[in-house]
Amino acid sequence: MGVGPGDPDLLTVAAVRAIAAADTVAYPVAREGAEGMAATIARPWLHQHQQHLPLLLPMVEDPATLRAAWGLAADRLAAERAAGRRVVLLCEGDVSLFASASYVLLALQQRHPALEVQLIPGITSVAAAAAAGAWPLALQRQGLLLLPTPETAAELDQLLAQAASGGWVLALLKLGRRWPWVRPLLEQRGLLEQALFAMRVGWPDQQLLPATEVAVRDAPYFSLLLIRQAWPGVLP
Numbered sequence: 458m459g460v461g462p463g464d465p466d467l468l469t470v471a472a473v474r475a476i477a478a479a480d481t482v483a484y485p486v487a488r489e490g491a492e493g494m495a496a497t498i499a500r501p502w503l504h505q506h507q508q509h510l511p512l513l514l515p516m517v518e519d520p521a522t523l524r525a526a527w528g529l530a531a532d533r534l535a536a537e538r539a540a541g542r543r544v545v546l547l548c549e550g551d552v553s554l555f556a557s558a559s560y561v562l563l564a565l566q567q568r569h570p571a572l573e574v575q576l577i578p579g580i581t582s583v584a585a586a587a588a589a590g591a592w593p594l595a596l597q598r599q600g601l602l603l604l605p606t607p608e609t610a611a612e613l614d615q616l617l618a619q620a621a622s623g624g625w626v627l628a629l630l631k632l633g634r635r636w637p638w639v640r641p642l643l644e645q646r647g648l649l650e651q652a653l654f655a656m657r658v659g660w661p662d663q664q665l666l667p668a669t670e671v672a673v674r675d676a677p678y679f680s681l682l683l684i685r686q687a688w689p690g691v692l693p
């Protein structure tokens with residue numbers, strides 16, 4: 458289930474109800490002993506009697522390590538069900554958007570096809586950033602392209618040109634360490650004013666700033682950028 462981007466008030470009623478009905482609450486952790494982002498977000502909604510099941514999903518690129526972790530996570534969830542316990546898996550933001558929960562879902566479908574799984578959507582970081590910044594995401598015939606920040610300035614430059622000609626708004630996730638070269642490129646294209654920088658949306662230290670106000674330094678992993686290059690013709 459999605460638990461939203463940070464603020465415990467941004468869990469859906471469905472998510473809170475499903476947590477209340479669970480015997481076991483599972484959540485991803487990047488390393489042994491960590492609390493995990495999703496568990497931190499949902500903490501006010503957890504109950505004393507519930508078992509906690511941290512699932513180790515390391516942030517690595519090695520395919521064998523990843524597959525082993527996803528498979529083990531799926532097996533541990535299936536074991537909970539086999540033991541007659543109701544289990545929920547928490548996921549930061551939405552369950553279907555760049556989510557580790559999606560890999561666990563695929564592993565479950567492959568390894569435990571008879572297991573019934575219900576997905577509960579969550580508020581995405583993009584929707585929360587747009588709302589917190591009072592920044593309409595898409596209007597009229599505009600498209601919205603939501604993707605990870607490209608790896609190079611040349612790729613981003615091409616993307617910005619395509620978005621300008623297609624009339625698309627861009628939502629760039631996984632901005633973090635790319636910000637030091639993204640900022641000068643936006644400046645060069647005269648787009649800094651029209652870009653909203655959103656950092657740690659929903660957390661007490663959240664920041665929503667026009668990109669002009671954000672210095673060139675590494676942005677945290679939990680940051681994203683919304684870029685609009687043109688507004689539609691008919692507006693109030």
Ligand SMILES: C[S@@+](CC[C@H](N)C(=O)[O-])C[C@H]1O[C@@H](n2cnc3c(N)ncnc32)[C@H](O)[C@@H]1O
Pocket residue numbers: 462463549550551552553554555556580581582583629630631632633655656657658659660678679680681
């Ligand atoms: C692995 S993706 C997870 C997306 C998440 N499932 C969602 O629905 O928003 C991680 C990226 O999402 C964005 N993100 C997630 N939570 C955020 C937050 N609270 N504030 C700003 N960006 C966030 C960042 O760009 C981050 O690098």
